[in-house]
Amino acid sequence: MNRTNKYSQARPQPLARLPAAARVGMFLLTLLALWLPWAIPFYLIWGEVGPVSGLSLGLLYSLFILLLREWGQRVHRQKQPFRFYGLPLSRQLGREAGLGWLLGLGLIGILFGSQWGLGWVGFEGFSGHFLKIVPEGLLVGLGIGFAEELLFRGWLQQELELDYQPNSAVLIQALIFAALHFIRPLEVILATAPQFLGLVLLGLSLGWAKQAWGRRLGMAIGLHGGLVAGYYWVNVGGLFRPSAGIPEWLTGVGGNPLAGLMGLVLLLALAGVMGYRAATAP
Template sequence: MIRRPVWARLVAFMLTLLALWLPLAIPIHLIWGEYEIVNFINGALLYSIFIILLRVWGKRVHRQDQPLQFYGFVLNGPMLLEAILGWALGVAALALLFLIQFSLGWIDWQGIPPQFSNVLLSGLITGVGVGFAEELLFRGWLLKELELDYIPWFALVVNGIIFALLHYLHPPEVIRETWPQFFGLVLLGWNLVLATWACRGRLGMAMGLHGGLVWAYFGVNIGGLIEYNGSAPEWMTGINENPIAGVLGCAMLLGLGTLFLTRIPKPQ
């Protein structure tokens, strides 16, 4: 079987996805307008079509009987355990980061607000959704397509850069405000690739780690648990109060990456 080059496959996949989604999404938007629920419906519709297309793509293009398993999604005990461990690791890493800052006197504890359980529940739903959706897309489909054409470490580098760049599909003013987190996003993407490799291509650890980081940050940020007191520069703690836009947050990601590197199985 002759396989087309990776960039041709990526473009073909994305164009097919848009061709299937836009005829449904545009009428929904025109009829009901700019409402949060409309954006949610269109987003859910897009991802549902993505999963269906992924199954068809894996069977037709790569001749896989189990396409989702081919892309790393294996719904079994080991993957579930890895997802739980990844979630715990993400929460622990972010908790350690804030504990260090608190011990250094850089942040002040604000206490637990009323109805904090609602914040945690909202964060849980967000974390599970983001972890599943982004990891199946970036460390599942995209990483596998890159690995088929490139050596592993080049695939890792490209995957992390694409992951970071696609977080900047925003108006120019938003891009200007959030650009300092770019390197941190690249590091996060590389960590999630290493987490996938450490689990022999299964996505559980990456999904859990990503979701746990989102949940922990959601709880701290939306819950208002801490407040930066200005005793340390933003480039150290995180520009715009985003941990991965600061030296300390990037150091945390480097530490996680080192941990995953030691867990990657050696070639037989």
């Protein structure tokens, strides 16, 4: 185990001396203990209706952020816990997030532009409701980019890096990231198996992006958010349709580009670039 991480300190707290798996488990159990007393009454009274589900998940993530602050301060003795997890309040973080956002949108443009140029998909044009979904995609991208990066590359990867070598920590969090996005019925898992590899490659890319940009989450948040927003605009906006006779394994099983050959090649290239940049970062 790697106990020489630059954030490691003399750890007076017993929890801080536990293995990473135990610390992660204790954190999640604490989070559930805080959330369930609120979530259970919501579901008992109102059921699993849309607004209640959204409110419950919003409460869960709010509690996660509050617990993360306390965890960083009390367990790891960090005076600035969010900086410890990759979120320093700085203009640099914002610039990196903006650059990542443009990169994410650019990758979506390359993916669908290439398929269009090869004749694999047809361009349907912009519908009348497209302007309506632009702010929706922006909010979805920002929300998912921030939430998932703080969770996986911020908290989880940092906890792992306190015990393991950096690349091992990146790989473990990428596998967990992919697995948690792949909780589905068995028949769906088997039908969309290539998507798991795409999610692993995305998790690796985002983990190395954090390492390459000074252990800050700006690039990872922006890149993740740009990918999500770009795909939202393409998918919900109905900008492209698969051409007849083109197999799904090329364009994406079930219409998901992460489960298609071109999407996997693009993600593999992204992981290679991010991995190289992380390995050569000062």
